[in-house]
Amino acid sequence: MGLEKLNNLYREVILDHAANPHNKGKLAAATHQIILNNPTCGDVINLQINLDDQERIKEVAFTGEGCTISQASASMMTAAVKGKKKEEALKMAKTFSDMAIGKDHPQADLDALGDAQVLTSIMEFPARIKCATLAWWALQRALLQESDED
Ligand code: ZN
Numbered sequence: 001m002g003l004e005k006l007n008n009l010y011r012e013v014i015l016d017h018a019a020n021p022h023n024k025g026k027l028a029a030a031t032h033q034i035i036l037n038n039p040t041c042g043d044v045i046n047l048q049i050n051l052d053d054q055e056r057i058k059e060v061a062f063t064g065e066g067c068t069i070s071q072a073s074a075s076m077m078t079a080a081v082k083g084k085k086k087e088e089a090l091k092m093a094k095t096f097s098d099m100a101i102g103k104d105h106p107q108a109d110l111d112a113l114g115d116a117q118v119l120t121s122i123m124e125f126p127a128r129i130k131c132a133t134l135a136w137w138a139l140q141r142a143l144l145q146e147s148d149e150d
Pocket of ligand 1: 038041042043066067068069070129131
């Protein structure tokens, strides 16, 4: 894609996350886990989450492969949700997916996303929306999975 079309600062943040991903690796044990892929681009995310008994994300890690956007997004997402409560993390995932399809949210919601807010402008690149949202879908699906079983 035209990463070069992105604002320079955004591009730098994305490339930095892709080169030095946060929370990349495997957890010894996870309360929630999911593998999702984006067939249109070949991106794969294997996400593991450990919730403590307060439903707070104590640990989060991912492994995966794919394009720069998908891997940077996973790094940004895990960095943003680590230490957050399950409901907060789900709210962040909603903010991200809404923004990715062009629905606005208040600035405070965007600030809560940390570095991930640079990718919320991805709807300017329709072909890459799935790459950017894959990690957030994985988060949502993984966290909601267990509540379905309760
Ligand atoms: Zn991709």
